[in-house]
Amino acid sequence: MEQDVSNASSGRKHLHRYRHGIAHKDLTVAFIGNPNCGKTTLFNAYTGANLKVANWPGVTVEKVEGSVVDHGVTIHLVDLPGTYSLTSYTMEEQVSRNFILSDEVDVIIDVVDASALERNLYLTLQLLELGKPVVMALNMMDIVEKRGMEIDLHRLPEMLGIPIIPVSALKRRGLSVLLHAAIHHRDHVHPDRLVHDHSSHTRHRHNHHSEFAMVYSDLLEDKIDVIKEQLKLQYPQMFNHRWHALKLLEQDAEVTRNYPIDEKGRIVDRSYETDIINQKYDFIEEIIHEVVVNREEKVAATEYADRILTNRWLSIPVFLLIMAGVFFLTFYVGDYLKSYFELALDVISAQATSGLTLLGANDMLISLVVEGIIAGVGGILTFLPNICILFLTLAFLEDSGYMSRVAFIMNDIMERLGLSGRAFIPMILGFGCSVPAIMASRALENKTDRYRTMLVTPFMSCSARLPIYILFSGMFFPQNSMLAAYSMYIIGIVVALLSLLGMNLVEKRTQENALLIELPEYKRPSSRTVGIYVWEKVKDYLSRAGTIIFAASIIMWFILNFGPGGYGEMTNSYGALMGKWLVPIFAPIGLGYWQISLALIAGISAKEVVVSSFVVLFDGLNINSGAALMSLAGTLGSVGFTPLNAYCMMLFSLLYIPCAATLATVHSESHSWKWTIFSAVFQIAVAWIVTFIVYQVGSRIL
Incomplete structure (x- = not known):
């Protein structure tokens, strides 16, 4: 038989098909819950790294999907954006609500932080009123136990009328039971049992x-x-x-x-x-x-930690120290591992050269493969250990609960700039990648706030710029490479805040909406969640190396080896002609070298391309050893390229126009080419002015 269930939002019919009393094998389950309730960790525990990430149709909000097979049923899992309620104020909340109301969802899994049950139950009560099957996943029970508390798992289902399954996303407990409950409960749209008094209310006439x-x-x-x-x-x-x-x-x-x-x-x-x-x-x-x-029993560790980490006077210095620790690990541990990649690349280059020579390949082909492809792409891949450590530490901080504190401690500063502390969250995400950071700005309710945040978020140094810092700080600041690179991250924050200050002085806006943000319990990060996060970022990095950087390296080799007279010297190539035309623009900021100018222009495709182009521009020179770096530094020094010029190179790379993917995201979020072009021009202008000041002042002091 067929059972009709009307759509909650549009009145359309949704059919649950039965054959001989057995439900159809496919099941769509939506995971929903408050931010920081462990929803994503639970979702990842089921799907692993086998995720499908896209945007919701017609809306630029990330959609994460996966699928599993359990008890012979193919279950499609959808991880919805975190939300505190179904009253839609932000785009994420609207997307979560619309999807929950649609006829696509068979069962709702409400992921609840058991250690914050009172706050999480508000969303639960709203979900129960939808008239759809709901199963509660009671997560983080280990924190409840550490607090000395107990939750009556018999009484709670009686009061809510839904299955309540205790799970541990971190320890992967209760996962199979939860899915089995979802399968069994798919057609239960009415409460199973309701046993409660409601002593504060009179008995309604309709019972x-x-x-x-x-x-x-x-x-x-x-x-x-x-x-x-x-x-x-x-x-x-x-x-x-x-x-x-x-x-x-x-x-x-x-x-x-x-x-x-x-x-x-x-x-x-x-x-x-x-x-x-x-x-x-x-x-x-x-x-x-x-x-x-034992509700009054609490773990004191979080309170003790927050006395320091969210202290009015200590919180920002502690944040800066934590970020300094991140970059200490990124550079010193990363550089140690990087040396093994450099040795491997040397062997590959030598083998490719000898192999092509034995095959009788001409010099042009050998140059393309060794100096163009291997040097360009391989030079980027040697920075992979540094990138991995950076993402590993950022994922650790995020999953531990610290990153939400950063938004909290920055709230006072951001309010003076006319924004909520929530606007600092996209900026912090910019340390990883500007694309998701720009997308995160949609969580801000005010359109002006979103646009301002999108404008300055690219000033936060993304991971793609890290190879540039490693290369130039390693050449010109070998004893203080970590400090030189760390200063780029501090400068990026300062420039972003000063830009917001300037806009606020012009517009004279005040922040009317107080910051409402959850400060979750500190917890031990999930190795699985951190591992998936790092793998996704590394996979993206390798994908860029195999596509954008690969193509850019080949293109750069061609424009540097061919000119009006055909194949020949680099100084007579099309690239040299283009770079020399740009020299007058870059000379006042200490970058008046045609190779540098051309590498910066190429970096608009992806910031890593600056390094790969730089390698190709210097005849595929091996930059994968300390001696080679010192040799290259000496070569640059002989033409007047000093540590001040190198610092200006890093500074301009930090602030100038972001990569093409970021520009595309700005357009997607703003739906305005005018705003996208303005953003690009604004960032180039800020980069040129700041670098000009640093170079001109530095030239007179040094």
Whole structure:
């Protein structure tokens, strides 16, 4: 037989197909939960690194999907953006709500942080009102145990009427039981059992206590009943009239627009959102009182740590020290591992040269393969250990719960710049990659805030710039290479904040919205989550090396070995002609060398291309050993390229126009070519002005 279940948002029909009483094998499960509830860790525990990442149709919000087979059922898993409620203010919240309401979802898995049960239950109660199958994954039970608390896993399901499965995403416990519960519960749209008193409310005349987990006061329930009847008359195909009635009482903009009712003014005489919220929290307090034992017991470690890490005076110096530690590991440990990659590349280059010579290849082909492809792409790959360590440390900080503190401690500074501390989160993400950082700006509610954040986020030094710092600091600051590179990250933050200050002085804006951000418990990072994060970033780095950088190295070799007279000397090539034309623009900032100018222009495709181009520009010179770097530094020094010029090279690479992928993301987020072009011009102008000041002042001092 076929059972029809109407769509909650559009009234369309969704068919759960049965054959001889057995459900169809495919099942779509949506993971939803508060930020930092362990949802992504749980999702990764099922899917591993086998993820499909894309954007939601028509919306630039990241969509993460995976699939598993359990009990003979193919289960499609969708990881929704973290949200505190289904009241959609930001784009992520709107996407989560729309997908949950759609007929694509068979079962909702509500991932709840058991150590913060009171806060997480608000979203749970909203999900229960959707009239869709809900299974709770009670995560982080180990933290509850460490606090000396207990949760009554018999009483809690009685009060909510849904299966509640204790799981540990970190230790991979309860995973199979959770999926089995989702499969078994796929057609349970009504509570299994409801056993609670609601002592603070009178018994409603329709006995809603036996129907719904969350029951409101008689005043609200009477209004809900009247609105439900009106909705049934006007929208007979609508699914879950109670949820829509509640949203109409809250004066939800989308529901009010899509489902107006004839008697709205008489029934919905004001917004009842505050009343609904307060009564939900009354019920949550009732739940907590009944199911949580030893609630007052807390782990003191987080509080002790936050006394230092979020201290008004110590927090920023500690943040700078932590980032200094990150770059100490990135450089000193990374450089140690990098030496093995350099030896491997030397062997590959030598073998390729001798092999092609034995095959009788001409000099041009040998030059293309060895000096163009191997030197260009291989030079980038030698920096892989440094990149891995950088991402490893950033993933560790993020998964431990520290990164949310960074936004908190920066809130006062950002407020003075007319923004919320939340705007600093995309900027911090920019240390990894500018593309997801720009996308993260959509979490800001105000359009002006989003645009300002997108404008300055590329000033934060992404990992693609790290090879540039390693190369030039290694050549010209061998004893202080880590400090030279670390200063780029500090300068990037300072320039971004000063840019925001300048814009705020012009616009004279004040920040009206207070920062509301969760400070999660510190926890031991999941090795699996960190490993997946690092692998995805490394895979992306290798992909760029095998595509963009590979192509750029070949193109650079051609324009440097061919000119108006054909194949010949590099000084007579098309590349040299182009670079020499740009020299007057770059000379005032200490970069008046045609090779440097050309490498910077090539770096617009991807910042790593600056290094690969630099290698090709110097005849495929081996830069993969200390002696070779010193030799190259001497060669550059003989033409007047000093440590000051090298520092200006790093500085300009930090601040000038971001990579093509970032520009494409800016356009995708802003939907404006005008704004995208303005962003590029603004960043080039800032880069030129800052580098000009540093070079001119430095030239007079040194």
